[in-house]
Structure formats: structure tokens, C-alpha cells
Amino acid sequence: MSEQSGSNRRDFLKTTTAAAVGSGLASGWGVIPGAHAQGSDEIRIGLIGAGGRGAGAVADVFKGHESGVRLVAVADMFGDRSGQALKRLSEQYGARAAVKPEHVFTGFDGYQKVLAVPEVNYVILAAPPGFRPAHLEAALGAGKHVFCEKPVAVDTPGIKKVLALSAQANAKKLSVVTGLQRHHQAGYIETMKRVHGGAIGDIVSARAYWNQGFLWKRDRQAAWSDMEWQVRNWLYFTWLSGDHIVEQHIHNLDVINWAKQGHPVKATAMGGRQVRTDKAYGHIFDHFAVDYEYPDGTHMLSMCRQIDNCANSVSEALVGTKGTAQVDKYEIAGATSWKGDKDPISPYVQEHIDLIKAIRGGVHVNELPHTVDSTMTAIMGRMSAYSGKAITWDEAMASTESLVPASPQLGPIATPPVPMPGQATN
Known part of the structure; x- marks a missing residue:
């Protein structure tokens, strides 16, 4: 799904990335533009969740940027997952994916350790969605710009937390793009313009x-x-x-x-x-x-x-x-x-082009509102x-049912029964 199509990527980037923020991000329903000055242009990625989706997101960043981006820290629950991801990325992208061993973390608290790495300024959240509200809260609390996979929660308490975090991202002028990549897909954007135009x-x-x-x-x-x-x-x-x-x-x-x-x-x-x-x-x-x-x-x-x-x-x-x-x-x-x-370029690549262009250009974007909805x-x-x-x-x-354990840890956890319509509460 991350392969590019159409025109050559280098030529495409030369002609379109200058307008990426105006055409891609600004066209998405619920995106909020604003001003925010940035420092260094180098994007230093912290990956949280190193499965296929997380490793693929890092590859998509690299595909959209020939330089100026590096992977500097990785966390996954399990070391074999991080090892497999780093092996594949290093084989394809060399030094850009060369993460120091001391910046590879495992366990439920690995995400906190990634966020504590000073170099990290661009966080990819790709762990299972049940963990997303907690991971997003920590990333924004650490002052990081975020690419956050969808969905952003699995229950109403998680949704309410992310709503509050969206307001926090706005207040801090931290940019968040989510994995609803159709908002960065040229054909969808143009179709929606025409639909909204009557x-x-x-x-x-x-x-x-x-x-x-x-x-x-x-x-x-x-x-x-x-x-x-x-x-x-x-x-x-x-x-x-x-x-x-x-x-x-x-x-x-x-x-x-x-x-x-x-x-x-x-x-x-x-x-x-x-x-x-x-x-x-x-x-x-x-x-x-x-x-x-x-x-x-x-x-x-x-x-x-x-x-x-x-x-x-x-x-x-x-x-x-x-x-x-x-x-x-x-x-x-x-x-x-x-x-x-x-489409001239994969939307999985374009969403990172758009977010990074916004960060470097001092434009604040927040896709959490429509992703929450x-x-x-x-x-x-x-x-x-x-x-x-x-x-x-x-x-x-109004639901108060929280599906996610308050303090998850390795060990026993029962598989819930299959919900039965007419008997289950929700």
C-alpha cells in the first residue's frame, strides 16, 4: 500500500511539495491551520510500535524525503518486533535507519523512553489502538509533533481523553496528522471539492x-x-x-x-x-x-x-x-x-510530506477533531x-465503559466472551 505510482517521485516533489500544505492538509475536513515557528529542519523520528504498520510509516517518511530525516529511537512491546523492523529498514535505507542500541526499548513503558530521547522531534504512534490515548497524551506532554495512526481510541473514555488532547495540541501549537490518508489523496481531495461545491x-x-x-x-x-x-x-x-x-x-x-x-x-x-x-x-x-x-x-x-x-x-x-x-x-x-x-503519489507517503512540510513551514495542523468523530x-x-x-x-x-486495563502487564488476562446481541449491554 506504500508503493508509489505515476510520475517519478523526485520530479513530483520538486513541483508539488511547495503547495502540499495548501492543497493537502488544508483540504481535509476538520484540519486547523495556524502559525508556529520551528527550529531545526531535521526530522528525527521516534517510532512507537514497530510492527508492519509502524515500520511502513517510517519507510513512507523516507520515500517522501531524500534527506533531512532520520530514525533515532524505537519502542515495541517485544524485542523481536523491533529487531525485525530495524533490520528491514536498515537494509533499505542504510544510515537513516541506524538506531543506536541504547535507543531501542521494549515493554509497556518503552514509549516513555522513546519520548525521553532528546533528539526525537517527530513521533509515529503505531502501537495497537487501545494504547493510543495514553501514547498520544505522553507525546504531546513531551512537546512532540505526532503522526498518529487511526483509530485514536477504542471506547468512549478514550475518545474523551483524545478530545482534551486535541485542545492541548492546539494550545501548544503541536501538529498532529492521523492515518486517515484519504485526506492526503489527490483523487479524494478533488472529488470532495466537487461534492462540496454542489x-x-x-x-x-x-x-x-x-x-x-x-x-x-x-x-x-x-x-x-x-x-x-x-x-x-x-x-x-x-x-x-x-x-x-x-x-x-x-x-x-x-x-x-x-x-x-x-x-x-x-x-x-x-x-x-x-x-x-x-x-x-x-x-x-x-x-x-x-x-x-x-x-x-x-x-x-x-x-x-x-x-x-x-x-x-x-x-x-x-x-x-x-x-x-x-x-x-x-x-x-x-x-x-x-x-x-x-493519484501521482501514494497517500501513505503524501501524509508525511504534508505534515513535515507544515512543521518546517511553521504551519500548525491538527487532524484529531475529524478523526475523533x-x-x-x-x-x-x-x-x-x-x-x-x-x-x-x-x-x-455518555458511556463510561473503559475496555483498556488501567495498568496492563504481562501475565494472565481473560478473553472476553463473544458479545451476544440482545444480551450484551454495548
Whole structure:
């Protein structure tokens, strides 16, 4: 997903990075620009969470910048993960990924040690989402600019913490870009400009899908505690991932929220665990379907599924009073028809180009507000599917249930039961 396409990257950067802040960041729903002076131009990365996503994010920074960026500190729960990531990055990027052994940390407190490394000025948060509010709080508290993977929380208490942290980022003029990379994807940006400009009229309905097959899992080893097994297989535990409606389908939900420039006020959902039933897959659902309702009465049909040998679709569509938009294909049909061009650069690279350009240019950006809304949209859908009840936004925001252990540590931790609609509370 991080491979580039289209024109040569060096030529592309020469012609577009000067405008990256104005075209990419400023176009995202909920992004807040402002002034903030910076010191050194060198970006020194501290990576928190060295799995495939974290190592991939570091590679994306390097792909977008031929110089002026270095990886200087890494933390992961487990040393083998850090070692594998550093080996791959060093083989590809040489000295830029040459981290001193004393700056490689493990354990639940490894993130704090990365943030204490004085050189670090750009933090990538890519540990499992359940840890994200705590990691974000520490990174902003340490005065660091942040690239923060999505989602930003797995429950309402986490959402409320991140809302407060968003205000803190604004007050401190610390920039935060999140992993909802479609906000940095040229085709999505142009499509949304046209939708917001009235190309399809008023939106009257929407569809958002992420239907695919099974994802990876790691077989349990005899030496692993319950906690280690769960963290290594974080996708399959709601306290770590939020379930796949939150961890993955957030992308599509976010696109519809972007189009509507706001979040839904109600979710009525169904879902279950029909095929992926083995205990190796934790306790999450393998499919969801949600009817979301927006304040103006617009409905969105949301579907996400992780079951092999079924129809797949990762897409977003809008129906308006004057036409339709197949947003993922950059297509508008109706009174005004249009088809966008292929993206000239990977959005996974572009999001780092945009953030680093903002930092170096003294422009403050904060993508937490719309990411909070889209994360909470997904959580509200999960609450409805788990419980079998219609859930309003206000009800979801009033939840006090905290899924994440207050003081996680290696050792025993039970796998929660599979939620049963009509019996589970949320």
C-alpha cells in the first residue's frame, strides 16, 4: 500500500511539495491551520510500535524525503518486533535507519523512553489502538509533533481523553496528522471539492463498505502469556483494536463524514461471528451492517466483513439530488460528469510530506477533531451491533465503559466472551 505510482517521485516533489500544505492538509475536513515557528529542519523520528504498520510509516517518511530525516529511537512491546523492523529498514535505507542500541526499548513503558530521547522531534504512534490515548497524551506532554495512526481510541473514555488532547495540541501549537490518508489523496481531495461545491446537489444517501477476506493471525507460542498472545494478535480483541469496524472500516465511515461535514446521530446495527469462530481469532465479530442516520435525515448503509470467499468491496458512494459520486473511483455522474486522474503519489507517503512540510513551514495542523468523530462513529456502530439496540450519538458519548486495563502487564488476562446481541449491554 506504500508503493508509489505515476510520475517519478523526485520530479513530483520538486513541483508539488511547495503547495502540499495548501492543497493537502488544508483540504481535509476538520484540519486547523495556524502559525508556529520551528527550529531545526531535521526530522528525527521516534517510532512507537514497530510492527508492519509502524515500520511502513517510517519507510513512507523516507520515500517522501531524500534527506533531512532520520530514525533515532524505537519502542515495541517485544524485542523481536523491533529487531525485525530495524533490520528491514536498515537494509533499505542504510544510515537513516541506524538506531543506536541504547535507543531501542521494549515493554509497556518503552514509549516513555522513546519520548525521553532528546533528539526525537517527530513521533509515529503505531502501537495497537487501545494504547493510543495514553501514547498520544505522553507525546504531546513531551512537546512532540505526532503522526498518529487511526483509530485514536477504542471506547468512549478514550475518545474523551483524545478530545482534551486535541485542545492541548492546539494550545501548544503541536501538529498532529492521523492515518486517515484519504485526506492526503489527490483523487479524494478533488472529488470532495466537487461534492462540496454542489456537483451532485444535496446528499440524500450514502454507502460505505469494507468487505474482504481473513487477515493475518499469529499462532500462540507456549512461552507467551495471555497478555503477550493478545497484544501480538491485537486485531482480534476489542480492547486493543476496537473490532474491525473501528480499526479498519473507519476509513470508509470517515469519507462519508467528510462528505457530510459532520457525524451521524444514530446507529442501528447488526453483526456477529459466524465463520471466524476459532478461539485463535479472539472474540470479535466477523461482519457488521449498520444503518447510520445524520442530523438532516440522510442515511448511510455501512457494511464491513472479514470472511473468505465472499464478495469484496472497499468503497464509498454518495447519492445527491443532482447526481451521484463513486468517491473511491473519483467519479461523478449526473448533470456534471467528471472522472479524476490516477493519484501521482501514494497517500501513505503524501501524509508525511504534508505534515513535515507544515512543521518546517511553521504551519500548525491538527487532524484529531475529524478523526475523533470518525472513530466515535465506528464505536457507536459497534455498540449497536454488540447490543442489538439502536444507539444515539449522545448515548454512545455518555458511556463510561473503559475496555483498556488501567495498568496492563504481562501475565494472565481473560478473553472476553463473544458479545451476544440482545444480551450484551454495548
